[in-house]
Amino acid sequence: MALFSDRGTPKSVRHVNAYSGHTYKITKEDGTFHYIKVHIKTNQGVETLTNDEATKLAGEAPGIHGADLYESIAKGDFPSWTVFFQVMTPSQAENYRWNIFDMTKVWPHSGFPLIPVAKLTLNQNPKNYFAEIEQAAFSPSNMVPGIAPSADPMLQARMFAYNDAARYRLGVNYQQLPCNRAVSRVYCPFQRDGSMTFTDNYGGDPNYVGSDLKPINYKGRFGAHGYKIGGHEEWIGSVVGFSSEVVDDDFVQARGFWDMLGGQEGQQEHFVHNVACHLKGAIPQVREKAFDMFSNVYPVIADKLKVAIENLNKAPLN
Structure with missing residues (x-):
């Protein structure tokens, strides 16, 4: 959302x-x-x-x-x-x-x-x-x-x-x-060598550094x-x-987001329009699944999406 x-x-x-x-x-x-x-x-x-x-x-x-x-x-x-x-x-x-x-x-x-x-x-x-x-x-x-x-x-x-x-x-x-x-x-001598290395490459330190060794370059x-x-x-x-x-608890924060958009002029309408522009070309079963999902947030969102998609599909091509 x-x-x-x-x-x-x-x-x-x-x-x-x-x-x-x-x-x-x-x-x-x-x-x-x-x-x-x-x-x-x-x-x-x-x-x-x-x-x-x-x-x-x-x-x-x-x-x-x-x-x-x-x-x-x-x-x-x-x-x-x-x-x-x-x-x-x-x-x-x-x-x-x-x-x-x-x-x-x-x-x-x-x-x-x-x-x-x-x-x-x-x-x-x-x-x-x-x-x-x-x-x-x-x-x-x-x-x-x-x-x-x-x-x-x-x-x-x-x-x-x-x-x-x-x-x-x-x-x-x-x-x-x-x-x-x-x-x-x-300090990580386990990661060294390989194609095109161009640093000192840990010098002469051993590949495996045990706790009883004192590496030359280790600080x-x-x-x-x-x-x-x-x-x-x-x-x-x-x-x-x-x-x-x-x-249902997974939709609580989505409801909060929709409510927050409602406090900002035009933002709920923009959201519906943005989703509808992408969803209008989807196959029918995908649309229905999307409507069902948004109904879990608020049924009014699905209702608005259906109307917006219908209006977009009716609009003449520019």
């Missing part, structure tokens, strides 16, 4: 928020942690397009988002975002209404307020688009100490899949490229540490295998 509201067609990259979707952990060396969700909110204000405006721009100026961002940075109008955390304790997670590893659920701000933690500013354009942008490889498995993955099943899958895709696209040593290289190198510590196994881990094991069965 967020995608098919006007939020799904931002006016520019500078005017859009970002959200982690996944649940992560912030950790301490003693093994304690809290769960977090990350919100990255634009300081330029959220601005959107209607579906018709977006369709027009897709034909007339398909590269408008990149051009807008480049021109803004080039003239010194640096776009910025404030980074917020929502924080939840493990005990709160165990007793929360919804499964915190379910990506289709959000944490209401009333119970878990946004805590500002950082500011992100884009202040430099790439000098060579291919070298710095086309070769960039992002993955949720790239984390700094203090951030850790949760048991979110989709996050666990993406931690493998994104890196695997990057290796296929850019080569096994893609993390050595300047645009992907860590500022502070993590810091390595290996798993600090994570305690206990009752909470057992709880995690009992909830990560949640089924895909859809129940």
